[in-house]
Amino acid sequence: MSVTAPQGFAAAGVASGIKASGRLDLAVVANLGPRFAAAGVFTRNRVVAAPVRWSREAVANGQLRAVVLNSGGANACTGQPGLTDAQAMAGATAAALGMEAGDVAVCSTGLIGTRLPMTEVTSGIGRACVQLAATGGEAAATAIMTTDTVIKQSAHQDGGWTIGGMAKGAGMLAPGLATMLVVLTTDASLEPSALELALREATRTSFERADADGCMSTNDTVLLLASGASGVVPSQEEFTAALGGVCQDLARQLIADAEGANHEIAIEVVGAATVRDAEVVGREVARSNLFKCAIFGADPNWGRVLSAVGVTDAVFDADQLDVSFNGVQVCRGGGIGEPRDLVDLSGRQVHVLIDLHAGDATATILTTDLTYGYVKENAEYSS
Amino acid sequence: MSVTAPQGFAAAGVASGIKASGRLDLAVVANLGPRFAAAGVFTRNRVVAAPVRWSREAVANGQLRAVVLNSGGANACTGQPGLTDAQAMAGATAAALGMEAGDVAVCSTGLIGTRLPMTEVTSGIGRACVQLAATGGEAAATAIMTTDTVIKQSAHQDGGWTIGGMAKGAGMLAPGLATMLVVLTTDASLEPSALELALREATRTSFERADADGCMSTNDTVLLLASGASGVVPSQEEFTAALGGVCQDLARQLIADAEGANHEIAIEVVGAATVRDAEVVGREVARSNLFKCAIFGADPNWGRVLSAVGVTDAVFDADQLDVSFNGVQVCRGGGIGEPRDLVDLSGRQVHVLIDLHAGDATATILTTDLTYGYVKENAEYSS
Numbered sequence A, B: 001m002s003v004t005a006p007q008g009f010a011a012a013g014v015a016s017g018i019k020a021s022g023r024l025d026l027a028v029v030a031n032l033g034p035r036f037a038a039a040g041v042f043t044r045n046r047v048v049a050a051p052v053r054w055s056r057e058a059v060a061n062g063q064l065r066a067v068v069l070n071s072g073g074a075n076a077c078t079g080q081p082g083l084t085d086a087q088a089m090a091g092a093t094a095a096a097l098g099m100e101a102g103d104v105a106v107c108s109t110g111l112i113g114t115r116l117p118m119t120e121v122t123s124g125i126g127r128a129c130v131q132l133a134a135t136g137g138e139a140a141a142t143a144i145m146t147t148d149t150v151i152k153q154s155a156h157q158d159g160g161w162t163i164g165g166m167a168k169g170a171g172m173l174a175p176g177l178a179t180m181l182v183v184l185t186t187d188a189s190l191e192p193s194a195l196e197l198a199l200r201e202a203t204r205t206s207f208e209r210a211d212a213d214g215c216m217s218t219n220d221t222v223l224l225l226a227s228g229a230s231g232v233v234p235s236q237e238e239f240t241a242a243l244g245g246v247c248q249d250l251a252r253q254l255i256a257d258a259e260g261a262n263h264e265i266a267i268e269v270v271g272a273a274t275v276r277d278a279e280v281v282g283r284e285v286a287r288s289n290l291f292k293c294a295i296f297g298a299d300p301n302w303g304r305v306l307s308a309v310g311v312t313d314a315v316f317d318a319d320q321l322d323v324s325f326n327g328v329q330v331c332r333g334g335g336i337g338e339p340r341d342l343v344d345l346s347g348r349q350v351h352v353l354i355d356l357h358a359g360d361a362t363a364t365i366l367t368t369d370l371t372y373g374y375v376k377e378n379a380e381y382s383s
Helices: A050-059 A079-097 A118-131 A135-143 A194-205 A236-256 A273-286 A289-296 A302-309 A374-382 B050-059 B079-097 B118-131 B137-143 B192-204 B237-258 B275-286 B291-297 B301-311 B371-381
Strands: A009-014 A026-031 A036-042 A066-070 A104-108 A152-158 A163-169 A182-187 A219-228 A263-270 A322-325 A328-332 A349-355 A360-369 B009-014 B026-031 B037-042 B066-070 B104-108 B153-157 B160-169 B181-186 B221-226 B265-272 B323-324 B328-332 B350-353 B361-369
Touching: A009 A135, A009 A302, A026 A118, A026 A135, A026 A182, A026 A219, A026 A322, A036 A050, A036 A194, A036 B026, A050 A079, A050 A219, A066 A079, A066 A118, A066 A135, A079 A104, A079 A118, A135 A152, A135 A163, A135 A236, A152 A236, A163 A236, A182 A236, A182 B291, A194 A219, A194 A236, A194 A263, A236 A263, A236 A360, A236 B104, A263 A273, A273 A302, A273 A349, A273 A360, A289 A302, A289 B371, A302 A322, A302 A328, A302 A349, A322 B026, A374 B371, B009 B118, B009 B137, B026 B118, B026 B137, B026 B181, B026 B221, B037 B050, B037 B192, B050 B079, B050 B104, B050 B221, B050 B291, B066 B118, B066 B137, B066 B181, B079 B104, B079 B118, B104 B221, B137 B153, B153 B361, B160 B237, B181 B237, B192 B237, B237 B265, B265 B275, B275 B301, B275 B350, B275 B361, B291 B301, B301 B323, B301 B328, B301 B350
Parallel strands: A066 A104, A182 A219, A263 A349, B066 B104, B181 B221, B265 B350
Antiparallel strands: A009 A026, A026 A066, A036 A219, A152 A163, A163 A182, A263 A360, A322 A328, A322 A349, B009 B026, B026 B066, B037 B221, B153 B160, B160 B181, B265 B361, B323 B328, B323 B350
């Protein structure tokens, strides 16, 4: 159930001293081989943190041997000194493990605009590398938490090969989260190009469809490392489907633990002309603060859903829109449907179904409600 | 200081019984002539309320003699019956005042997806039309309030002609508010085409730059009626500038009274390649929940500003961005500037200055912070 579930991986998490609390704050995940294929997906934000700049370069040749991650500081908007720090983190990891700095990806999460305490970080990396073990997945997953309240791990086993994964992220969005870090591992034997293809497709239908607060981070990173240790070569379709399942499981865990959330909301858009239309409509509703507050108030406010749908350029006729909350069709044909008081929003899970009556395409976007807790965490916690 | 400040206008506000509280909920503004030129700007939401559909048609010929407005119900997503109700409101007003229904615009605000109590509305219109007076501006401005805590009025007097205005709106955005209703009046003598031109320009730099929560309403309407009663014909430039001033004053009042706001935030973007770039950057920051929560927490979190800037397609180099909070440049060249603790965000007014270093264009977007009060109002109040 962790990044060390597949053969050929070791991990560790240590308390390096970045966090004043003394909690675990530094993780290393190492690929022991025999193969070192890798792929990555990064934030689309144009303001990118130093570790993202470094890791994009590192994975460009389709190969990684390790990932070093820290919480407690994002190393974003730190200029040339920040880039030097990211490079030093890769270098320290590479030195300890006997590889090149260019084989090591770097991920950071925490406050933007402050330098990392590099003495502590470097010494922490040394200790983590010594502790690397096949049992270290959980410690690594713990060390990347910020405002996360639980660790997020997933795994999939199938026909002799395995996928493992860990994630952190609280406020977040479309790999472009605030901050979402994900490390995926597999012992399947695949070429970098196959990993890249599978990773893009898997993130498109998972992390790209999870949107807690519409804010895109400077640090978001999803990395996939393949050791080939199982010796098995799954088909592209088979591997992509399995990877998609692991990513969807992690995305669901991220939304379930989003900052201050009282409700987990699945916005299912059906009858769309295209998948892109379905995604656009779902995202617009997921980003409506009025809608999100209504769900917090257990109010099946379909007017706010229609208002959000109406600002998109998706194909639809306003007089054809249907909206259901938890199975009750409160809006029919763009107008009044079943009585609102038939809807029960007292539970944590909310299902909003929007039928555009414009085609056969569909997509589900995951989001959360907007609560006092969200405001509190983001007013009192600097990130 | 009201819609009846210019010569040739009368107004009234009555309690028709739409609101269970017994508060004023229905207003009529009548143009007594001698001219009846008019222009309108409406929500760009594709889901539009019945009164918007009606009023767009009514003003299409550049002429209006009256506006009837109600709070307590948006008459949105009410299908054909809702359109019939909107038409009936225009018809009742026209009958009472001896004009054609097509000369009367209709504005509604309140909950989406419920019908208006037409018996009460019709009788209220009759009473309002009897009470029409040059002193009725304040009652009319009061009758259109929903969660507004104060009435919003403005006026401008210049060289023999006057502009007056009233507005309501709490959560809101770029004429696309939730719900923003504005009626502007003038006794200047101008053609409908001149009014249209002036109104588009004035809203572009006022209401279009006020964004409390990023949500666009189904009902937003800005109407401008000209009686020509002063006999004065101002120049286009003169009139547009004056109208812009009145609209900016009303926009500022709307933001100051936005739901739950603790801070009024002016986001000034300078050094942009184009005005559109400046607006896009300002709006993206204004819509960042993380930024808005930080301001509520009195945290000059420039990292969240840069994160928001980074998702736009505006021209900028991430290593050139400067950000100041209330005069302290906390971010310089995309990195760490002055210490955060030099910034004082304890006051209600917050000025965020973003320099893109990409040109000479500038725009200021007005917004508010995201507070417990916002969540409370929008979780407990259906709209």
